[in-house]
Amino acid sequence: MLWRAVRSMDVIMHSSSFLLPKLYQPVNKPVKNYALVVLNQHLPRFMPRLWDHANLKICADGGANHIFDEMYQITNDEDKKSTRNKYVPEIIEGDMDSIRPEVKLFYSSQGSKISDKSHNQETTDLHKCISRIHHCTPDDEKPNLCVLVTGALGGRFDHEAANINVLYLFSDMRIVLLSDDCLIRLLPRTHRHELYIESSVEGPHCGLFPVGAPSTSTTTTGLKWNLSESKMRFGSMISTSNIVQSEKVTVESDADLLWTISLRNLT
Numbered sequence: 001m002l003w004r005a006v007r008s009m010d011v012i013m014h015s016s017s018f019l020l021p022k023l024y025q026p027v028n029k030p031v032k033n034y035a036l037v038v039l040n041q042h043l044p045r046f047m048p049r050l051w052d053h054a055n056l057k058i059c060a061d062g063g064a065n066h067i068f069d070e071m072y073q074i075t076n077d078e079d080k081k082s083t084r085n086k087y088v089p090e091i092i093e094g095d096m097d098s099i100r101p102e103v104k105l106f107y108s109s110q111g112s113k114i115s116d117k118s119h120n121q122e123t124t125d126l127h128k129c130i131s132r133i134h135h136c137t138p139d140d141e142k143p144n145l146c147v148l149v150t151g152a153l154g155g156r157f158d159h160e161a162a163n164i165n166v167l168y169l170f171s172d173m174r175i176v177l178l179s180d181d182c183l184i185r186l187l188p189r190t191h192r193h194e195l196y197i198e199s200s201v202e203g204p205h206c207g208l209f210p211v212g213a214p215s216t217s218t219t220t221t222g223l224k225w226n227l228s229e230s231k232m233r234f235g236s237m238i239s240t241s242n243i244v245q246s247e248k249v250t251v252e253s254d255a256d257l258l259w260t261i262s263l264r265n266l267t
């Protein structure tokens with residue numbers, strides 16, 4: 001009998017448990033460490049949960065204005081001043097053309113590191129933030145880290161495209177782009193993917209598609225409309241308005257895919 005060596009691909013497990021209160025974390029989490037990057041858009045209503053989970057908080061330039069202006073409304077705190085003192089990012093990074101002078105002054109007086117990269121007009125502020133995290137994280141720690149990015153979607157389309165490009169540029173890191181309504185992650189073709197669905201906070205609507213390079217074979221389980229060695233590309237079929245039907249969704253593809261899932265109305 002002829003035995004063929006079949007290389008079984010390693011699995012990456014994904015979970016959105018960062019959307020649950022810290023108290024309700026599952027014991028076996030795929031990720032042990034979170035970093036939060038706040039972009040220059042309105043904060044999501046679940047921002048306090050993300051903040052609680054994150055060991056490192058970085059504002060991309062004007063993202064700091066939103067922490068300064070909106071955090072006390074979101075937390076329903078009476079005392080604006082003490083809320084401001086409580087939510088202080090470790091780093092503010094970017095070309096500093098959007099942060100207001102009084103916001104910059106306030107956070108530098110509170111101990112935030114201000115990293116002024118105004119000389120660099122080649123990369124976006126998000127790119128600069130992720131570059132810093134990538135650089136500071138040893139390779140063997142990267143699988144344990146997940147970077148949560150707020151305000152990444154639902155704004156200017158060139159910004160959204162640049163934000164998605166960052167997923168591809170740093171495909172060796174787990175990065176989740178968030179808006180109020182959905183999240184996006186990259187599923188690299190180098191691995192099989194198991195997505196553990198937190199149905200109290202996400203779903204059921206989801207989408208799966210390649211950007212840039214087409215897929216000649218994608219196979220899924222756990223969806224209403226599963227793919228079976230299917231082809232996907234822009235200009236032909238892509239999977240949108242799909243529905244999650246299981247606690248676990250699996251994906252295997254010969255192309256890097258974007259996974260997107262709707263978020264429920266959480267606070």
Ligand SMILES: Nc1ncnc2c1ncn2[C@@H]1O[C@H](COP(=O)(O)OP(=O)(O)OP(=O)(O)O)[C@@H](O)[C@H]1O
Binds near residue numbers: 041062063094126159
């Ligand atoms: N409308 C938006 N939609 C999506 N992402 C955004 C939007 N506005 C800002 N961002 C994100 O927040 C980051 C910081 O925003 P900021 O407004 O400081 O960018 P910027 O450097 O001034 O860009 P530009 O000069 O193109 O407006 C950006 O790099 C981008 O990732």
Ligand SMILES: Cc1ncc(C[n+]2csc(CCO)c2C)c(N)n1
Binds near residue numbers: 120121122124
């Ligand atoms: C081909 C090309 N297109 C656009 C820009 C402009 N640009 C890209 S990122 C960035 C910083 C935004 O904070 C700016 C100004 C460039 N440099 N090269």
